[in-house]
Amino acid sequence: MELWIRSQDKTKLVSAKEIIISPLNDGSKTVYSIHNGCTHLGCYKEKKRALEILDEIQYCIICIGETFDFARELKQKISAKVSVNIKTNVVIYEMPEE
Numbered sequence: 040m041e042l043w044i045r046s047q048d049k050t051k052l053v054s055a056k057e058i059i060i061s062p063l064n065d066g067s068k069t070v071y072s073i074h075n076g077c078t079h080l081g082c083y084k085e086k087k088r089a090l091e092i093l094d095e096i097q098y099c100i101i102c103i104g105e106t107f108d109f110a111r112e113l114k115q116k117i118s119a120k121v122s123v124n125i126k127t128n129v130v131i132y133e134m135p136e137e
Contacts, residue, residue: 042099047081047134055132058096060089073134081134092135095119099130 042055053075062069063082071089073081083089095117120133 041129042096043129043131044075044080044096045131045133046079047136049133051078051080052131053078053080055096055100058093060086060093062086083137088137092119096132099132 043052044055044058045052055075057075058080059074061072061074063072068084071083071086072079073083073089073092081092083092098116099121117132119135122131122133123129
């Protein structure tokens, strides 16, 4: 099964191969960017929230390949929108706004 991630601004859909959190400082504040190589996927005000998103992505990866019951459970446990197609073994995780 494969995990894909849709960016926060809905303009990118990338395969989840390597997801990284990086602090970005604009001079007055630090925000936390989640990216896949050079592809920006989302930005969060607090590191704690960025880590929660990364935890959700990790959970999706760990649970990939499970049954239909898993798909229903996954949608209940994840704060973001998640699409699961068991026949094609694809999960799409959409980065939440906040």
